[in-house]
Amino acid sequence: MPHTNLRQELGKKQPFDSLEQEAVLNILRTSDIFHNQFGRLFREFGLTPSQYNVLRILRGEGKPMPSLEIADRMVQVVPAITGLIDRLQAQKLVNRKRCTADRRVVFIEITSKALELLKELDEPDRNLHRKLIGHLSSDELAELSRLLEKARTSLSSCKT
Numbered sequence: 001m002p003h004t005n006l007r008q009e010l011g012k013k014q015p016f017d018s019l020e021q022e023a024v025l026n027i028l029r030t031s032d033i034f035h036n037q038f039g040r041l042f043r044e045f046g047l048t049p050s051q052y053n054v055l056r057i058l059r060g061e062g063k064p065m066p067s068l069e070i071a072d073r074m075v076q077v078v079p080a081i082t083g084l085i086d087r088l089q090a091q092k093l094v095n096r097k098r099c100t101a102d103r104r105v106v107f108i109e110i111t112s113k114a115l116e117l118l119k120e121l122d123e124p125d126r127n128l129h130r131k132l133i134g135h136l137s138s139d140e141l142a143e144l145s146r147l148l149e150k151a152r153t154s155l156s157s158c159k160t
Helices: 006-010 019-044 049-061 067-073 081-090 112-133 138-156
Strands: 094-098 106-110
Touching: 006 019, 019 049, 019 112, 049 067, 049 081, 049 094, 049 106, 049 112, 067 081, 067 106, 081 094
Parallel strands: none
Antiparallel strands: 094 106
């Protein structure tokens, strides 16, 4: 596929107002394309991207976690973690357990069914990552991550 720039992709006739605007719109455009691709993959396995993210967090932690801690670790902010957990529990992918010391705290535990589902998804997930961004060199990938992290640092002190 021939390389096009964002102005061409969007059919924009005038230059962007600033380099910052062009960069942010490039990030948003890329994010949307990637999000749609991953959304399609996860739908094949009966999951949403947010549900997949919860399960990956739980598998990575290796033990039950408080639901609010899961919410804090999500890649994308989820306004209703309780509803998301409800849907995962309905699919028998997680269990809830109340903390005995503090009944307000609810621990979420991944099920063996979810672990099997994630195992099935691991290879297709890796393949999609390669398809989307595997054409970049290791140095380019490291630089891209560094720049994106740097772009987010100005926001970390002013979270809303």
